[in-house]
Amino acid sequence: MTTTNQDPGTGTDRGTDPDRGTDxxxxxxxxxxxxxxxxxxxxxxxxxxxxxxxxxxxxxxxxxxxxxxxxxxxxxxxxxxxxxxxxxxxxxxxxxxxxxxxxxxxxxxxxxxxxxxxxxxxxxxxxxxxxxxxxxxxxxxxxxVPEGEESGLAAALAAQLGRGGRETQLSLSRALIALGEAAAEPALGPAMKDPDPGVRHHAMATQRLLSDPESGFEYAIEEAKRVTALQDRPGGER
CATH class of the missing domain: 1.25.10.10 (Leucine-rich Repeat Variant)
Incomplete structure (x- = not known):
């Protein structure tokens, strides 16, 4: 890239300093x-x-x-x-x-x-x-994250499941997915049984995206809500 000795605001010449201090x-x-x-x-x-x-x-x-x-x-x-x-x-x-x-x-x-x-x-x-x-x-x-510390990071990230709106939740899901199945799945497991439905839905949606990245975040969340509703019915499996 060619550079000039012009002021970036006015385009006028600024003069030349041997040590580039003035520039x-x-x-x-x-x-x-x-x-x-x-x-x-x-x-x-x-x-x-x-x-x-x-x-x-x-x-x-x-x-x-x-x-x-x-x-x-x-x-x-x-x-x-x-x-x-x-x-x-x-x-x-x-x-x-x-x-x-x-x-x-x-x-x-x-x-x-x-x-x-x-x-x-x-x-x-x-x-x-x-x-x-x-x-x-x-x-x-x-x-x-250094190699070998992905699981610890995944656990710390999983503690944030359920927070924020769509953009925040999608960012967190992407971060967990980027760590890979070996690190993310053990961290998601407990969260999928969390008493807070928001945490459960987010964890289940992330797990879905981990196994099927093409499913889309909105679909994964709605599917998680549907599964949770079935589980919460009398006699539903957990």
Whole structure:
């Protein structure tokens, strides 16, 4: 990709600095521009010519950026930098009190895929009260889990069955399915007998998708409800 020494907002020449200091500072400032198109181009420019000095600002902007395409470009720009620089900074962000900061840090860690971040994927994040954070944690955990620890992760994920709406439940089902039958099935078994019907339905639907991915989530949920209704009849089998 060809890069120019033009301001991402105005297209005017910024001048040349031998150490790229002026260039980097100008582009980083553009991440705070009021126009999403300018912020998008600034993130693209930073990712096209990675500079460790930009990492802190990229992470900071991820926590506040309201525009989805810009957030995705910020994540891409971070993946263009060395994991040795980005991963520690993103792990620190997981302790932020801002939900978007945690969610975007998890999303970016899942894209980087460096398993050194695995110890930071705590049960507190997997059960975060904010659904977007929890979904990001589930996706990141599936990517980062070390070989041999899939069953433990599946058990932690199964504890979240029944929470949230369709999007959240589908995300959790996908995460469990991605861990494979050997890890997911033992975790789903107890949940399919849970006294909470919402947990049972979600667990049964996930089990159905595990064995028949083409069945579709809505169909699997409705089938789980039908089976549960039959089981709850007098004399029904459990």
């Amino acid at each position: 980097t500072a100008w582009t980083v400032r553009a991440l705070d521009d009021a126009r999403p198109s300018v912020r998008l181009r600034a993130a693209l420019a930073i990712g096209s010519t990675p500079d460790p000095r930009s990492v802190d600002k990229l992470v900071e902007r991820c926590a506040a950026e309201p525009d989805f395409p810009v957030r995705e470009m910020l994540t891409w720009a971070l993946t263009r930098h060395a994991p040795s620089v980005t991963v520690p900074r993103l792990v620190d962000e997981l302790r932020s009190g801002r939900a978007q900061a945690r969610s975007q840090a998890l999303h970016t860690l899942s894209k980087i895929g460096d398993r050194r971040a695995w110890p930071a994927i705590t049960e507190a994040l997997l059960s975060d009260a904010d659904d977007e954070v929890a979904r990001s944690a589930w996706r990141a955990a599936v990517v980062l």
